[in-house]
Amino acid sequence: MSKSSPATQDGYLRIEHVTKRFMGVTAVENANISIARGEFFSLLGPSGCGKTTLLRMIAGFEFPTEGAIYMDGQDMSAVPANKRPSNMVFQSYAIFPHLNVHDNIAYGLRRLRLSRREVNRRVEEALAMIHLPGLGKRRADQLSGGQRQRIALARALVNRPKVLLLDEPLGALDKKLRESMQLELRELQRSVGITFVFVTHDQEEALSMSDRIAVMFKGKVLQVASPRALYEAPNCREVADFIGSINFFEATVRGQEGGDVILEAAGLGTVRANLPAEHGFISPGARVIAAIRPEKILLLADGNGQPGQSAVGVIGAHAYLGDRDHLQVALSGRKEPVAVAAQQIERALTARFDSGQKVTLGWDKAAMLVLPG
Amino acid sequence: MATSAISQSASQSAGTGARGGLRAWFLRSENARGYALMGPTLVIMFIALAAPLILLLLYSFWTQEGYTVNTTLTFDRYFDIFVNDTSENRLFWTLFQRSVSISGVVTLVTVLLAYPIAYYVAFHVKKYKFLWLILLTIPFWTSYLLRVFAWKIILGYQGVINSGLQSLGIIDAPLEFLLYNPTSIVITLAHAWAAFAILPIYVSLEKIDRTLLEAAADLGDGPWRRFWRITFPLSMPGVISAAVLIFVPTTGDYVTPELVGGTQGKMLANLIQIQFGKSNDWPLGAALALSGLAFVGLIVVFTVAAFRAAVSRVR
Structure with a gap:
């Protein structure tokens, strides 16, 4: 039956x-x-x-x-x-x-x-x-x-x-x-x-x-x-957006290098990211979305950014939330500011964040997600 | 009564120098607003219900002597009805019993027939519920008296049913059991009161949260068990108000037994009517009316309580 x-x-x-x-x-x-x-x-x-x-x-x-x-x-x-x-x-x-x-x-x-x-x-x-x-x-x-x-x-x-x-x-x-x-x-x-x-x-x-x-x-x-x-x-x-908060970047695939994928992302320039598990959609010239969560973005001392894993921006809005700070960082070549969540421990190590201040953003390449466009 | 209470307490608070005067007091006081809302109805209720009842009560303690009424207070009328071996006594109990059993059957039949209709409209009609309800009340757009006459024409010796069956050759002679007996009273009253059963039952069914029925299904009940364990107990208020709404007035109905009941279908109200008419014994009529009222009230209270208790045992 x-x-x-x-x-x-x-x-x-x-x-x-x-x-x-x-x-x-x-x-x-x-x-x-x-x-x-x-x-x-x-x-x-x-x-x-x-x-x-x-x-x-x-x-x-x-x-x-x-x-x-x-x-x-x-x-x-x-x-x-x-x-x-x-x-x-x-x-x-x-x-x-x-x-x-x-x-x-x-x-x-x-x-x-x-x-x-x-x-x-x-x-x-x-x-x-x-x-x-x-x-x-x-x-x-x-x-x-x-x-x-x-x-x-x-x-x-x-x-x-x-x-x-x-x-x-x-x-x-x-x-x-x-x-x-x-x-x-x-x-x-x-x-x-x-x-x-x-x-x-x-x-x-x-x-x-x-x-x-x-x-x-x-x-x-x-x-x-x-x-x-x-x-x-x-x-x-949709899944990335529905669960937690995340920054999206329009991007184009430039090629693959080892296990990494090289992208050209609006506002970030050339970006290096891990190849996602399912990567059928990745081919040179393909339109994709690069995405990174606010808490995975680090604030670096000026000039410490690695190529392909950093960007320079200017701090816009700033909210103090006790255990963390929420920052809006404006990047050139992108209308929307990038959301950054800086944890307490990180904040203690770096200087105060003020609106208008120039910062370098850095991230681990594993934190940069590549999603179908 | 109520209005004087308002003006009295109004003048009191005005006297103590209430801030903002009468208007502010009126807005602050829940009671005052409540009474103001009920006021007109209360006045009418008093004039049209309480006053006649009190008058009736007085009459029942008086005595008819020829064309005059002796207003000495006495319990003789009640003794005649309940204690003494009089024709009033026998008549009262015979007719009271008949009235209660006829309208008991009417109530049962009407509620049993109305329930499926109310259920259908509440649960299965999706779009034009209001239209359905209007259509169900169409018989009530005709006067009560005309409807009773209509049944007389349908059930009569040469009525619609008899002549129809005769012309079809199903029967040779007209059926005589159709009219002028308790059955014809039941048929006529059940039809006449249908909407008073359908509407309250419909309202109580409509209010039932459909999720409860899904929950009952989820817990293992098929459609029948679901109905007996959830739908029926929750529609109780509607069934009870329908039953009371029909039982009480039909027990005292006088027009239908008079027109379609025949001699075997005389009910209590016909006896009472005679006292106020032909017999011209208002005190006896009043005593009969109040006795009927009291016993019907008792029957309703006990039946409703028993029914409630029975249904609450459904788990």
Whole structure:
């Protein structure tokens, strides 16, 4: 009954060539993701990128127009939401208003015809897990946002799903609570060992919690990688731009030298950079984008710049942020100033930065990213 | 009553030298604004509801003597209805029972028929919900009396159904059980009150957060379980208000049993009407009316409480 394609057989949750169209509008286009058992996997992207639609297809609330989803080797194409081995934590939490906390959590267990004692034991266990013991009798309308969030989590986990789906579950919480819930959620995932698929538009949240992240943009999955790889080696302009901040430079490929690529970049002149892992797009004369993150740019003593890895500019705007300084440095031959984030330690070693002061910017060639134009 | 309370406290605070005068006081006081808003309605309610009720209560403690009313206070009317072995006693209980069972059936039938319609409009009509609701209320654009007459024509001995079936050769003689019995009252009232069931049920269904149904599906429930565990309990307020809205006035309905009920379909209100008309015994009529009111009230309170308790056991 279960079809499986050999290429991605190892995936516990497999999304294969999944496309979803709503009346001519493509919400998700040819998504291919394979998620391992026990992985904390995030779908990250701006609102309207299709990440929630993809999650709803995994849950069974929507069905793919093309392609298929497999859970633990089983094709889910003809399986309705109530028969899937997944549970979901909704963005609005969807706590049943007519039931108390105990009955909310026990909702999925009732169907299993367990003894009353077994249901009570599991609910108590779940309440302890979310650090809300003894809250069972509380009415749904007497709960705070944080409590609702935890109860939604307990209500899903108490069914011991193969996959837990979370639709921006921390979005409605205030910043402090959100940060502590991030840690707690990650700890919980490690201890229960259930595969989590977490949808968020908050890149910091995704980076700090996930084993791997799929970045989505306008319905397409652009890159699937670990948080570190996404930040250090984005594969396109959209991913680089969405995660962290970054300076982009229009550039032309001049040639290759050893393992390096030589570029001519507007405002920087001739630049040397490492050859990216996937470099099919690099050929002499090709238009590409050179990119570097603000914190990877160093402020050097005058004249210490290495050729191909430095530029001279004039400090424009300057913001003091305590642990770091944010500078805007104007380069000749480029309209937009370059953003530089100078850390405290670096600042102590060099002189004060003043607007109008001339500085030399330097960087490691590994920090200069080359992206398709 | 309410207006005098306002002017009284207004003059008090004016007397203590409130800053900004009456206008500022009015803006500061939540209560004053509330009463001002309700004022006109309260006055009408008092004149048209409280005053007649008090008058009715007074009458029920008086005695009819020929063409005059003896205003000595007495419980005799209530004794006649509840204690003494009188024709009033037997009539009251027979007709009260019949009224309650007829309108109980009417309520049940109407709510059961209205629920699917309300459900359909709330959950499956996407675009023209408002149009649907307007269309559902079209029967109410005709007067109540005309609708009852219409049913009389449809159900009558030579009515639409009988002549239709006869001309098709399905029956030889007209069916007599269609008109002038409790069934025809149920049919007529169920149709007459349909919109009063559909609208409140629709509103409560419409308010249900659709995510809750997705959550129930996600937790393993198929469509039926989802309905009984989420949709139905959450539509309770609508079902209860529909039931009360229909049960209370139909128990006291007088036009429909008079026109389509026949002798077997006489209800409590017909007996009361006779006291205020032919029999000319207003005190007895008043006592009958208030007794009916009290018992219907009790039935409603207990039924609603029992229904609520039953539904809250659904988990």
